[in-house]
Amino acid sequence: MSMEPVLQVRGLTMTFGGLRALDNVDLHVEREEIVALVGPNGAGKTTFFNCITGIYPPASGDIFLAPPGGKRRRINGLKMHTVTEHGMARTFQNIHIFPAMTVLENVMVGRHCRTSSGLLGAVLRGAGTLREEEGIVNKSYEILETVGLDASVNELAINLPYGAQRRLEIARAVATDPFLLLLDEPAAGMNPQETKELEGLIRQIRNGKKISILLIEHDMKLVMSISDRLCVMDYGEKIAEGTPAEIRGNPIVIEAYLGEDPDA
Amino acid sequence: MKNLTALKQPLLVSAWFMFLTFPLMVIRVNTIENVVEWRWRNMIWVGTASFLLTFLWRYLSDRREAARKEAERTEDHEQTLGRFLAGRPEVGRYLSVGAMILALIFPFVFSTYQTNIMATALMYAVLGLGLNIVVGQAGLLNLGYVAFYAAGAYSYALLNHHFGIGFWTALPVGAVVGALFGILLGFPVLRLRGDYLAIVTLGFGEITRLVLENWNDFSFGPSGISNIPRPGFFGIALDIRGATIYLYFLVLLLCLATVFIVNRLQNSRIGRAWIAIREDETASQAMGIDGTKTKLTAFALGAFWAGMVGVIFAAKTTFINPASFTFLESAMILSIVVLGGIGSIPGIITAALFLILVPEYLRAFSNYRMLIFGSVMVLMMLFRPQGIVAGARRTYTFRRRKSGPELERG
Ligand SMILES: Nc1ncnc2c1ncn2[C@@H]1O[C@H](COP(=O)(O)OP(=O)(O)OP(=O)(O)O)[C@@H](O)[C@H]1O
Ligand SMILES: [Mg+2]
Numbered sequence: 278m279s280m281e282p283v284l285q286v287r288g289l290t291m292t293f294g295g296l297r298a299l300d301n302v303d304l305h306v307e308r309e310e311i312v313a314l315v316g317p318n319g320a321g322k323t324t325f326f327n328c329i330t331g332i333y334p335p336a337s338g339d340i341f342l343a344p345p346g347g348k349r350r351r352i353n354g355l356k357m358h359t360v361t362e363h364g365m366a367r368t369f370q371n372i373h374i375f376p377a378m379t380v381l382e383n384v385m386v387g388r389h390c391r392t393s394s395g396l397l398g399a400v401l402r403g404a405g406t407l408r409e410e411e412g413i414v415n416k417s418y419e420i421l422e423t424v425g426l427d428a429s430v431n432e433l434a435i436n437l438p439y440g441a442q443r444r445l446e447i448a449r450a451v452a453t454d455p456f457l458l459l460l461d462e463p464a465a466g467m468n469p470q471e472t473k474e475l476e477g478l479i480r481q482i483r484n485g486k487k488i489s490i491l492l493i494e495h496d497m498k499l500v501m502s503i504s505d506r507l508c509v510m511d512y513g514e515k516i517a518e519g520t521p522a523e524i525r526g527n528p529i530v531i532e533a534y535l536g537e538d539p540d541a
Numbered sequence: 542m543k544n545l546t547a548l549k550q551p552l553l554v555s556a557w558f559m560f561l562t563f564p565l566m567v568i569r570v571n572t573i574e575n576v577v578e579w580r581w582r583n584m585i586w587v588g589t590a591s592f593l594l595t596f597l598w599r600y601l602s603d604r605r606e607a608a609r610k611e612a613e614r615t616e617d618h619e620q621t622l623g624r625f626l627a628g629r630p631e632v633g634r635y636l637s638v639g640a641m642i643l644a645l646i647f648p649f650v651f652s653t654y655q656t657n658i659m660a661t662a663l664m665y666a667v668l669g670l671g672l673n674i675v676v677g678q679a680g681l682l683n684l685g686y687v688a689f690y691a692a693g694a695y696s697y698a699l700l701n702h703h704f705g706i707g708f709w710t711a712l713p714v715g716a717v718v719g720a721l722f723g724i725l726l727g728f729p730v731l732r733l734r735g736d737y738l739a740i741v742t743l744g745f746g747e748i749t750r751l752v753l754e755n756w757n758d759f760s761f762g763p764s765g766i767s768n769i770p771r772p773g774f775f776g777i778a779l780d781i782r783g784a785t786i787y788l789y790f791l792v793l794l795l796c797l798a799t800v801f802i803v804n805r806l807q808n809s810r811i812g813r814a815w816i817a818i819r820e821d822e823t824a825s826q827a828m829g830i831d832g833t834k835t836k837l838t839a840f841a842l843g844a845f846w847a848g849m850v851g852v853i854f855a856a857k858t859t860f861i862n863p864a865s866f867t868f869l870e871s872a873m874i875l876s877i878v879v880l881g882g883i884g885s886i887p888g889i890i891t892a893a894l895f896l897i898l899v900p901e902y903l904r905a906f907s908n909y910r911m912l913i914f915g916s917v918m919v920l921m922m923l924f925r926p927q928g929i930v931a932g933a934r935r936t937y938t939f940r941r942r943k944s945g946p947e948l949e950r951g
């Protein structure tokens with residue numbers, strides 16, 4: 278069995294008016310790999326996520342998604358919810374939780390695309406619906422245990438501290454049963470202690486749940502220690518790719534960050 | 542000194558009001574005797590009233606501000622009525638059993654006239670619960686809800702007029718026609734958000750009314766349709782009192798069924814999807830929720846209820862014309878949802894009873910109805926934006942097990 282990459286992006290281009298936010302970007306993620314997408318502000322990293330998850334239609338390029346052991350599929354032009362159904366889930370750079378729902382309910386929403394009961398089921402509450410509902414609750418609770426939020430299941434999501442909200446978003450994305458998880462700056466706004474816990478959590482998700490991870494992150498310490506591979510972007514172009522050790526010594530990367538020390 | 546500044550603003554406001562209302566309230570030209578009357582007493586009334594109101598206003602908002610600061614300082618969780626009830630299910634149970642008994646004996650204790658009004662109030666409760674699915678749960682501001690209500694009412698009236706179709710057949714037909722209207726409107730407009738959706742639905746409601754008013758061949762225009770039969774009772778002819786009581790129980794039954802269904806939907810997969818869309822549309826889609834489909838379901842379901850109540854309305858009044866389906870109706874139903882507390886079933890029922898019954902029993906104030914109505918809405922928005930009973934989310938308890946967590950039932 279060949280190890281096909283779970284995500285394969287070729288020649289992705291995206292323009293906003295005259296601005297080329299993405300210029301012919303190639304990127305792939307192997308099975309159970311942690312890949313980091315880094316680059317200065319405005320490099321086009323979030324735009325890359327938005328294009329491959331169906332928020333923006335790319336101007337050109339191909340996006341292929343292949344579940345481990347499954348068939349490869351081109352997902353260009355698919356709607357966001359269909360992309361999630363195919364097994365690629367994401368978190369957002371600026372937090373997008375459901376504020377007025379409880380922590381548990383937030384994660385339960387993630388189970389939506391893996392369950393099926395409809396209006397009639399909800400009203401009649403037959404055995405099938407009840408079983409499904411119980412499955413949703415238990416699975417969501419388990420995921421909350423993984424991210425360490427099981428103590429606040431019944432709290433409203435808006436009342437959680439910032440770092441916990443970020444973890445909640447990860448939990449919610451994991452609940453959709455993805456084989457590839459996209460994290461947009463998961464450590465933003467976290468203190469060093471929280472960042473360290475986050476690193477453990479990401480590892481645990483990869484090792485325990487066999488989920489591949491593509492993450493955007495500015496915290497170079499985290500990126501260097503966690504990633505198997507790095508892709509560096511600047512002005513919408515991919516300027517370098519390699520292992521943390523290779524990237525660390527790459528003069529082009531240091532040039533792009535101009536003053537920002539990748540070791541910092 | 543501090544008290545003086547507190548008085549300054551109310552004084553200024555009252556002076557301003559006296560000045561503004563001077564030409565209207567004070568001067569009157571007596572056209573018979575051709576003299577100008579100066580009604581100074583009115584000026585005193587206006588001045589005193591506006592002074593007191595402004596003072597009260599300031600006092601209340603100061604207190605609210607202080608309470609908020611206090612809550613922030615002590616990090617005390619706000620004790621809402623909804624949470625109180627959620628924490629003590631027995632209180633809620635006693636209340637609903639009491640309300641149920643009251644509802645059951647009501648028509649036998651009170652007059653036909655009062656039973657009739659109560660039936661109307663319950664009808665609005667059902668409409669409120671239906672609109673709550675659309676506005677409260679899915680967050681789609683629909684200002685043209687009355688169009689679906691009209692669709693149901695006219696379905697029954699026209700089907701009966703042309704084909705002699707009875708109430709019980711028309712009830713599901715009216716509901717389905719309402720839902721179809723909902724889907725028809727929903728398809729093109731549900732991609733709009735917030736204000737835009739509100740404006741389009743508002744327009745749709747008005748267009749529906751105008752069509753009914755002007756398409757004489759179809760809807761008999763402004764003169765409407767009369768002699769719509771009341772619902773049959775196993776072929777037995779009922780007198781007015783009997784028919785009223787029968788209709789009352791019919792509406793009560795529908796209301797109970799609606800409460801049952803809405804309650805079950807609230808904590809279901811679909812219900813959560815609606816709330817997720819309301820809370821954050823982008824995130825909900827990223828979680829695998831098909832936004833278009835889910836919103837359309839909410840829209841159509843809300844319209845389904847409106848259609849059903851429309852049929853009952855036609856049967857209850859035995860006469861309908863476009864004047865029954867103005868924007869004011871939509872506004873009324875929306876107010877019930879907002880006043881009651883978005884997503885809260887007991888709140889919406891309370892609000893419906895309040896908004897329908899109070900104007901009926903305070904006939905003396907009927908001239909000031911809209912004024913009072915408006916002030917109540919503004920005061921609610923300021924002091925209790927979550928509604929009479931704030932909706933509380935369901936909580937879950939878990940039992941630790943060796944094999945993993947398990948949901949505790951009950
Ligand atoms: N919806 C949009 N419309 C117009 N321009 C956009 C839009 N989204 C992003 N851009 C532009 O595209 C470029 C890339 O933005 P993007 O958000 O992808 O950067 P980023 O690499 O995620 O940066 P950061 O590290 O600050 O999050 C920026 O110049 C940005 O202004
Ligand atoms: Mg970004």
